[in-house]
Amino acid sequence: xxxxxxxxxxxxxxxxxxxxxxxxxxxxxxxxxxxxxxxxxxxxxxxxxxxxxxxxxxxxxxxxxxxxxxxxxxxxxxxxxxxxxxxxxxxxxxxxxxxxxxxxxxxxxxxxxxxxxxxxxxxxxxxxxxxxxxxxxxxxxxxxxxxxxxxxxxxxxxxxxxxxxxxxxxxxxxxxxxxxxxxxxxxxxxxxxxxxxxxxxxxxxxxxxxxxxxxxxxxxxxxxxxxxxxxxxxxxxxxxxxxxxxxxxxxxxxxxxxxxxxxxxxxxxxxxxxxxxxxxxxxxxxxxxxxxxxxxxxxxxxxxxxxxxxxxxxxxxxxxxxxxxxxxxxxxxxxxxxxxxxxxxxxxxxxxxxxxxxxxxxxxxxxxxxxxxxxxxxxxxxxxxxxxxxxxxxxxxxxxxxxxxxxxxxxxxxxxxxxxxxxxxxxxxxxxxxxxxxxxxxxxxxxxxxxxxxxxxxxxxxxxxxxxxxxxxxxxxxxxxxxxxxxxxxxxxxxxxxxxxxxxxxxxxxxxxxxxxxxxxxxxxxxxxxxxxxxxxxxxxxxxxxxxxxxxxxxxxxxxxxxxxxxxxxxxxxxxxxxxxxxxxxxxx
Numbered sequence: 001x002x003x004x005x006x007x008x009x010x011x012x013x014x015x016x017x018x019x020x021x022x023x024x025x026x027x028x029x030x031x032x033x034x035x036x037x038x039x040x041x042x043x044x045x046x047x048x049x050x051x052x053x054x055x056x057x058x059x060x061x062x063x064x065x066x067x068x069x070x071x072x073x074x075x076x077x078x079x080x081x082x083x084x085x086x087x088x089x090x091x092x093x094x095x096x097x098x099x100x101x102x103x104x105x106x107x108x109x110x111x112x113x114x115x116x117x118x119x120x121x122x123x124x125x126x127x128x129x130x131x132x133x134x135x136x137x138x139x140x141x142x143x144x145x146x147x148x149x150x151x152x153x154x155x156x157x158x159x160x161x162x163x164x165x166x167x168x169x170x171x172x173x174x175x176x177x178x179x180x181x182x183x184x185x186x187x188x189x190x191x192x193x194x195x196x197x198x199x200x201x202x203x204x205x206x207x208x209x210x211x212x213x214x215x216x217x218x219x220x221x222x223x224x225x226x227x228x229x230x231x232x233x234x235x236x237x238x239x240x241x242x243x244x245x246x247x248x249x250x251x252x253x254x255x256x257x258x259x260x261x262x263x264x265x266x267x268x269x270x271x272x273x274x275x276x277x278x279x280x281x282x283x284x285x286x287x288x289x290x291x292x293x294x295x296x297x298x299x300x301x302x303x304x305x306x307x308x309x310x311x312x313x314x315x316x317x318x319x320x321x322x323x324x325x326x327x328x329x330x331x332x333x334x335x336x337x338x339x340x341x342x343x344x345x346x347x348x349x350x351x352x353x354x355x356x357x358x359x360x361x362x363x364x365x366x367x368x369x370x371x372x373x374x375x376x377x378x379x380x381x382x383x384x385x386x387x388x389x390x391x392x393x394x395x396x397x398x399x400x401x402x403x404x405x406x407x408x409x410x411x412x413x414x415x416x417x418x419x420x421x422x423x424x425x426x427x428x429x430x431x432x433x434x435x436x437x438x439x440x441x442x443x444x445x446x447x448x449x450x451x452x453x454x455x456x457x458x459x460x461x462x463x464x465x466x467x468x469x470x471x472x473x474x475x476x477x478x479x480x481x482x483x484x485x486x487x488x489x490x491x492x493x494x495x496x497x498x499x500x501x502x503x504x505x506x507x508x509x510x511x512x513x514x515x516x517x518x519x520x521x522x523x524x525x526x527x528x529x530x531x532x533x534x535x536x537x538x539x540x541x542x543x544x545x546x547x548x549x550x551x552x553x554x555x556x557x558x559x560x561x562x563x564x565x566x567x568x569x570x571x572x573x574x575x576x577x578x579x580x581x582x583x584x585x586x587x588x589x
Contacts, residue, residue, distance in 0.1 A: 043362055044462055047299060047312045047350075048156075048194075049292065051343070051369035053133065053319030056336060057389035058375055058445075061120065062087045062101035063429035073443055074377035077326045079103055085332035091402070092527055092554050093505055097429060098402055104332050105281070105341035108348035109392065114528050114580075116501040117351065118394050119488055121454055122404035123430045125388040125447030129371060133320065136370035141194035143452055144477045150193070155455055156311050157197035158474045160184060160204040163465065182206045182256055185302075186313040187295045194313065205311070206256065211264035211302065260307065267305025269297055270356035276345040282327060283338035290342040292316040296350035296365075304357055310463075316342060319369060323380035343367065347394050355396070364395030364462060364489065368451070375443025388430060388447035391454055397462070399487050400501050404430075405448040449485075452477070456484040508575040508582035515587035518564045522547055524575050524582075525556045532577045534559070536586070539570055547573065563588060 062079050063070055064087075071078045079087045079101070087101025088110050094100075100120070102110055112118040128146040130136050139146055143155035152158060160183045184195045184205025191203035269275070275293040295314040302309070318339050327334040347365055354360045372389030430445045452475050459465045459474060461484070471478065505527035511520055522534055534547035547561045563586075571586045 042463075043308055045303065045308075045310060045312070045363045046458060046462065047296070047314065047363060047365040049343070049347070049365060049367045050137075050313060050315045051319050051339075051367055052137075052315060052317035053321070053369070054136075054371045054373060054385055055319045055339075055367075055369040055389050056321060056325065056373035056383050057123075058373065058383075058430075059325075059336060060103050060106065060340060061090075061122070061390055061429075062103070064089070064099035064101050065096050066429060067101075070375075073375045074383070076328075076379075076381055077331045077377045077383070079332055085330070089554060091505065094402065100402065100429065103337065103340050105337045106344045108344040110528065111578075112348055112351070112394055113400055114502070114505060116400035117396060117398055118392065118400050119398050120402045121391040121393070121449055121485065121488075122402060123388045123445065123448045124391050124451050124454060125371065125449075126451055127447075129385075129387045129444075131371070131385045133370055138193055140368055140370055140451060141192055143455060143475050148477060152198045153196035154192070154194035155452075155474060156184060156194045156313075157204045159459060159463070159465065160195075160310065161197040161199050162469055162473050163463075180259060181308045182260075183309065184311045184313070185299075185309050187298070188315060192313065195311075205313075206260075208260065210298070211257075211260040260302070263302050263305035263307040264298075265305070267301040267303070267307075268357075269301055269304070270353045272356055273349055273353040275349045275353075276342075279338035279341050281333045281337065281341075282330075283334050284324075287318055287335055287338040287342075290346055292342050293346040293349065296346050297353070300350055300353045303354065303359055303363065321373070321382045322378070322384060323382040325377075325382040328381055343392075347392075351394055351396075360396040364393060364398055364458075366394075366454070366458065367392045372445065375445060386444050388445045391451075393454075393458075393488065395489075397489055399490055403449075403485055403488065450478065450482050453482050453485055454488075457488045460484055461489040502580075506577070506580050506582065508573075508584050511573060511584045511586055515589045516563055517589045519560055519562050520586065522559045522561065522573065522575075522584075523557070524559075526552060526577050527554050528577060529553045530577050533575075535574050535576070536563075536566070537572045537574065539572075544571070552577075 058070065058074070059077065059079060064081075067081055079085075081087060081101070085104045088104060088107060090100040090102050090110060090113060091098075109118055113120075126139060126146055130139065130146050138150060141154045141156075142150045142152075143158075144150060164183060182205060184191075184203075185208050186192060186195060186205050187207075187209060189207055189209070191205050191207050195203045195205035197204050275297045276290050277293060278290060279288050292314060299312050299314065316339065318335065321336050325334065325336045326332070350365065351360060351363075354363055368391055369389050372386040373383035374386040377383055430448070456470050456475055456478060459470045460467055465474065471480070505525075507525040509523040509525065511522050513520065524534075526532060530551065531549070532552040533549040535543055535549075536545040536547060538544050544566065545561075545563070548559050566588045568588050571588060573584045573586055575582045575584075
């Protein structure tokens with residue numbers, strides 16, 4: 001291609017997105033965006049999921065202990081406590097002030113929580129909320145205080161720039177680099193502020209929507225070496241530098257395009273996992289399709305193919321629900337419900353996919369939204385901008401539970417450390433009634449966890465960044481009195497018998513009397529609703545008796561069964577609900 005035509009196409013591409021295979025993408029402008037890391041064998045990956053618009057955390061996580069206040073503050077959109085589409089009790093083992101009801105379309109979050117793979121951080125935000133979507137998104141992406149000017153790029157960009165050396169590499173020595181993958185990938189047409197670094201002078205990530213289409217587009221444009229002058233032979237410094245800049249973009253883009261296409265072609269998604277495509281209930285047509293699902297499916301396939309990119313960013317819009325957040329005839333369905341379904345179902349499919357391929361311990365995912373919504377609904381079946389909202393973190397290395405800083409009677413706002421390790425059972429619900437009486441009007445809940453405390457936990461405990469670097473270079477605006485969330489992320493055994501979180505919520509307590517001659521009592525506890533069975537097997541592994549096999553709600557149970565029909569010997573009783581199993585040995589006299 002002629003140089004003039006290449007420059008024209010480059011200008012068009014850098015100014016506006018293209019749509020390839022139904023998804024937009026764009027080639028980025030900076031010669032620093034293609035980065036490589038040296039001298040590291042780490043393969044941990046963070047997938048960020050941005051919920052554009054401000055998620056309503058109060059209808060996502062219903063405060064059961066304050067349900068009457070909750071209903072009175074938002075009667076036209078409140079999730080019911082009874083009926084087929086009532087809220088889902090999350091965890092009956094928690095104290096009353098921590099009891100949460102999940103929105104009925106967050107059922108997949110319940111599945112992940114019960115397996116210890118979902119952490120919920122309650123009441124996250126920052127002080128002096130800026131209610132502009134654009135400014136608040138910039139604050140979350142840059143990691144600054146609300147009254148600061150953005151001057152050092154984004155928190156992800158500072159992390160990547162601090163941890164990895166920049167290579168001004170040429171195409172010829174690309175194969176010699178120790179780490180050849182892009183450090184960051186944002187799904188979409190542009191790279192957001194979060195990936196920018198002031199030291200680098202631009203983004204530290206690629207904008208990508210389809211690896212194969214990206215490679216094809218890169219191959220269709222370029223500098224013709226037969227007609228383009230070697231930059232080293234040009235005497236004008238300004239023109240020489242700009243031409244070299246353009247040629248560097250081409251060579252580096254070619255290298256990464258072919259590499260990402262190779263990963264995508266080599267990777268796969270588990271055939272036993274289905275990524276949901278559409279909402280299963282009634283909602284406006286604009287939000288029926290699950291656009292997050294396709295993004296996470298592509299990321300999983302890249303990881304499966306061997307891509308070691310450290311940070312991905314996927315996005316889902318539509319959370320600015322000032323009006324028609326719910327359907328007027330049913331508050332459990334509609335715009336917001338469909339978005340919650342898309343988030344939970346896509347995240348479960350993503351982690352199930354990785355787990356089936358043996359990659360689950362390498363990846364965690366984390367949601368964030370620029371702000372929450374107010375406790376009081378409006379007359380348009382919607383909610384207005386509010387200060388605080390929950391964050392959700394998923395993964396095999398996440399210590400599941402509910403996390404929050406509980407304020408004392410004389411203390412409000414963000415303060416100090418968040419619980420202890422392990423921190424389960426410390427996630428108090430936000431006081432929505434107090435927020436309405438004492439807040440900044442119409443139930444504007446005051447956050448108790450600074451969003452950068454969550455970032456610090458991920459940086460220190462997942463990426464193992466030195467605390468001093470996190471505080472001084474990556475998150476310098478974080479108040480020194482605010483600590484990371486202890487125990488949020490760490491190494492954890494996944495077996496039911498060894499994992500305290502799971503074993504506290506799924507218990508085969510005892511069988512008595514044991515040894516038994518006739519009737520035995522089976523005592524157990526389940527924290528979920530579903531088909532529950534207890535089956536007896538002999539020492540040869542053959543099923544000999546079904547004690548119980550029926551749909552059961554969460555709770556403690558005692559079941560009596562006559563075992564006099566069994567021959568004397570040793571038997572194994574297996575309690576099963578879903579994919580969870582526990583056993584008890586029984587001796588029949």
